[in-house]
Amino acid sequence: MHDSEEGTVDSKRLFTKEIEESLLSEEIQIAVHSMKDLTTDLPTGLMIAAVPQRADHRDALISRNKRKFEQLPGGARVGTSSPRRRTQLLAARGDLEIVDMHGNVDTRLRKLDAGECDAIVLAAAGLMRLGLEKHATDLLSTRTMLPAVGQGALAIESRENDGEMVNLLSRIDHEPTRRAVEAERAFARKLGANCKTPIAAFASVHNTNLTIDGMVASTDGRMVLRGQLTSDEQDSKKIGEELAESLIKKGAQIVMEAA
Numbered sequence: 001m002h003d004s005e006e007g008t009v010d011s012k013r014l015f016t017k018e019i020e021e022s023l024l025s026e027e028i029q030i031a032v033h034s035m036k037d038l039t040t041d042l043p044t045g046l047m048i049a050a051v052p053q054r055a056d057h058r059d060a061l062i063s064r065n066k067r068k069f070e071q072l073p074g075g076a077r078v079g080t081s082s083p084r085r086r087t088q089l090l091a092a093r094g095d096l097e098i099v100d101m102h103g104n105v106d107t108r109l110r111k112l113d114a115g116e117c118d119a120i121v122l123a124a125a126g127l128m129r130l131g132l133e134k135h136a137t138d139l140l141s142t143r144t145m146l147p148a149v150g151q152g153a154l155a156i157e158s159r160e161n162d163g164e165m166v167n168l169l170s171r172i173d174h175e176p177t178r179r180a181v182e183a184e185r186a187f188a189r190k191l192g193a194n195c196k197t198p199i200a201a202f203a204s205v206h207n208t209n210l211t212i213d214g215m216v217a218s219t220d221g222r223m224v225l226r227g228q229l230t231s232d233e234q235d236s237k238k239i240g241e242e243l244a245e246s247l248i249k250k251g252a253q254i255v256m257e258a259a
Helices: 009-024 083-092 105-113 124-129 163-172 175-191 236-249 252-257
Strands: 030-034 046-050 059-063 077-079 097-099 119-123 138-140 154-159 199-206 209-217 224-231
Touching: 009 030, 009 046, 009 154, 046 163, 059 124, 077 105, 083 097, 083 199, 083 209, 105 119, 119 124, 154 163, 175 199, 175 209, 175 236, 199 236, 209 236, 209 252, 224 236, 224 252, 236 252
Parallel strands: 077 097, 077 119
Antiparallel strands: 030 154, 046 154, 059 119, 059 138, 199 209, 209 224
16 A cells, blocks of 8 residues: 555546546446545546545554654654655654655555664554554644545545446445545645645534644745634535635745745
């Protein structure tokens, strides 16, 4: 499994392109993706027909000496290639050294064991799906580390004109997860951020209310904007867009264009 949030918009499309072409050519009927692998705009003719209940949305820290995040010594080397993770790690612990690290989960675990860094950060859901959750030494709260848009959720993609399949997939759709993810994706779409922009969002539904936390930062991590919005508006996309607009008014575009 690849920890794919680090990719560009083009590489994300490449990551799903072959599967989506098979859907459009009717070679297959459905495709299952990690939600965060999907760009916020799908190819014409395709739709997210179901969003099952979300797994753990958090990021997991894996350290060589089983230390939790706050127990890492000053100057500890933490491996990640994610601008989102880098920015938030340094915001929480400016004394850390962030080491650029690429590769799939197994590759990163091997690099950690080889001493290339003192800790790495990966999506908790990815570890769980690989049966490697025992390696996690700490689960980072959203106060410290807002996740990537859609992190922990799956997207079941189908053709819009395949009414029978769309109806069938509706049975595994988890409405609270769908609403949350729609808000997060709308937040990112409204900001128009590219994949190199440190951007994060997490939404949750409680009764009729949806709460979304969102963040955007400059690529060097020196400028960070974060906000939260709770609303009983039933159109979850509007809630995500409203939060994005509030950050834009506070200077999000300037932040994203900063070096």
